[in-house]
Amino acid sequence: MPLEHAVLAFLNLQPLSGYDLQKAFEESINHFWSTTQSHIYKVLHDLEENGLAAAQIVEQDGRPDRKVYQITPDGQAELQLWMKSPQALEDVREAWLIQLFFAHNCTNEKITALLQNRIEQAREKIALYQGQVQAGLHKKADELGVERMRLLWQFTLDYGIARYQFEIAWLEQLLARVNALPSLPQSLNTSHAGD
Amino acid sequence: MPLEHAVLAFLNLQPLSGYDLQKAFEESINHFWSTTQSHIYKVLHDLEENGLAAAQIVEQDGRPDRKVYQITPDGQAELQLWMKSPQALEDVREAWLIQLFFAHNCTNEKITALLQNRIEQAREKIALYQGQVQAGLHKKADELGVERMRLLWQFTLDYGIARYQFEIAWLEQLLARVNALPSLPQSLNTSHAGD
DNA sequence: AGCGACATGTAAGCGGTTACATGATTCT
DNA sequence: AGAATCATGTAACCGCTTACATGTCGCT
Numbered sequence: 001m002p003l004e005h006a007v008l009a010f011l012n013l014q015p016l017s018g019y020d021l022q023k024a025f026e027e028s029i030n031h032f033w034s035t036t037q038s039h040i041y042k043v044l045h046d047l048e049e050n051g052l053a054a055a056q057i058v059e060q061d062g063r064p065d066r067k068v069y070q071i072t073p074d075g076q077a078e079l080q081l082w083m084k085s086p087q088a089l090e091d092v093r094e095a096w097l098i099q100l101f102f103a104h105n106c107t108n109e110k111i112t113a114l115l116q117n118r119i120e121q122a123r124e125k126i127a128l129y130q131g132q133v134q135a136g137l138h139k140k141a142d143e144l145g146v147e148r149m150r151l152l153w154q155f156t157l158d159y160g161i162a163r164y165q166f167e168i169a170w171l172e173q174l175l176a177r178v179n180a181l182p183s184l185p186q187s188l189n190t191s192h193a194g195d
Numbered sequence: 196m197p198l199e200h201a202v203l204a205f206l207n208l209q210p211l212s213g214y215d216l217q218k219a220f221e222e223s224i225n226h227f228w229s230t231t232q233s234h235i236y237k238v239l240h241d242l243e244e245n246g247l248a249a250a251q252i253v254e255q256d257g258r259p260d261r262k263v264y265q266i267t268p269d270g271q272a273e274l275q276l277w278m279k280s281p282q283a284l285e286d287v288r289e290a291w292l293i294q295l296f297f298a299h300n301c302t303n304e305k306i307t308a309l310l311q312n313r314i315e316q317a318r319e320k321i322a323l324y325q326g327q328v329q330a331g332l333h334k335k336a337d338e339l340g341v342e343r344m345r346l347l348w349q350f351t352l353d354y355g356i357a358r359y360q361f362e363i364a365w366l367e368q369l370l371a372r373v374n375a376l377p378s379l380p381q382s383l384n385t386s387h388a389g390d
Numbered sequence: 391a392g393c394g395a396c397a398t399g400t401a402a403g404c405g406g407t408t409a410c411a412t413g414a415t416t417c418t
Numbered sequence: 419a420g421a422a423t424c425a426t427g428t429a430a431c432c433g434c435t436t437a438c439a440t441g442t443c444g445c446t
Contacts, residue, residue: 001405002290009297019425032292036407041427043405062415064425083301086309087290089316092358095197095282097227097351102204104344106278114281121284148377149299155369156292163287166361174350182343196433214397231435236399238433257443259397394445401438410429417422 004043008079011071018044031133031160052078111178115171122164129161199238203274206266213239226328226355306373310366317359324356
């Protein structure tokens with residue numbers, strides 16, 4: 001469960017509440033591991049149950065109580081173990097490839113439209129990563145002032161940018177190949193409701 | 196629900212049983228949309244409930260009965276709609292990036308080991324795709340003899356290969372950058388259980 | 391006698407998202 | 419007066435995987 005370990009990794013830097021963690025995720029690793037508030041609270045609950053984190057209620061005046069979690073020795077051991085363990089390479093799993101695979105009865109124009117939409121989405125992602133996300137990471141890194149950390153964070157961002165750039169390049173190459181596709185069989189083109 | 200639509204797309208070519216579908220998935224689109232037997236049976240059940248497919252029991256001698264599903268007009272309409280609808284570009288979501296992000300206290304050697312393991316896995320995927328998967332697609336395409344289909348199928352396979360090749364190239368580039376990383380802070384290197 | 395192919399399903403769990411629920415304080 | 423921030427959670431659902439359950443036939 002990667003989210004559990006991401007939470008442990010954050011707690012290993014400093015004690016945090018669910019609310020803090022939500023912001024930390026948003027500002028730090030959202031570009032490669034998005035999550036939700038409710039999932040974080042659930043994971044914290046589970047971590048406590050398993051003795052990997054310990055909670056402590058902190059009262060505040062004029063504000064709701066905070067429930068601050070600390071990593072336990074068991075939690076540190078678990079984290080250390082996980083950090084070393086090779087993760088399985090993710091399988092390709094993309095819904096648009098289903099569309100492409102079964103596009104036999106679609107016109108080349110319709111296929112092209114799908115690809116162009118995808119290129120557009122990838123461009124937006126890159127703009128986001130190079131803009132807001134990059135700025136956010138820079139800011140956080142400057143606060144901490146640890147060069148080694150800054151570079152590691154940058155690697156994760158660069159990965160995302162490179163990935164979406166790859167996506168665009170590959171799709172553009174595919175556009176040409178789609179245009180060269182033999183045309184639809186007439187019977188299917190006119191008579192079928194088909195795909 | 197992409198699996199539902201993948202099943203509809205198969206049924207749009209010909210009526211099939213759950214067992215047939217499992218084999219069809221295995222032989223055709225497993226390289227970008229893997230699934231399981233039980234999931235297929237569940238989806239078929241749901242499709243029938245929603246009137247997108249209709250089942251028919253076919254008795255056999257010496258074999259268990261088959262439950263053969265046919266796509267309905269509603270199913271065809273739904274499929275046609277989905278085929279045109281742009282899919283959201285998948286977010287980057289990779290657990291090893293969590294490891295990289297928090298690798299501050301890991302030695303460069305440990306980071307390198309993770310990357311190399313990933314490169315190795317990607318190489319294996321490429322070998323698989325260029326070998327068995329490519330052969331399987333060729334065989335199926337030859338049986339059908341429709342060039343337009345053959346090419347579309349090839350595109351989905353080429354995507355996978357290109358993706359894993361990208362992965363390798365990017366990781367190899369990262370290896371150099373990891374070696375150039377400023378070393379661990381001594382205090383953390385020696386005293387902490389840490390990450 | 392044992393295994394693989396044929397054939398259909400259920401149950402439990404996992405990691406995750408969306409929607410719901412509550413309520414004070416501070417800023418505009 | 420209304421919105422944003424602070425703060426914690428539950429419930430329901432989704433897509434999917436793993437494990438379980440059952441049984442026949444044909445081949446070796």
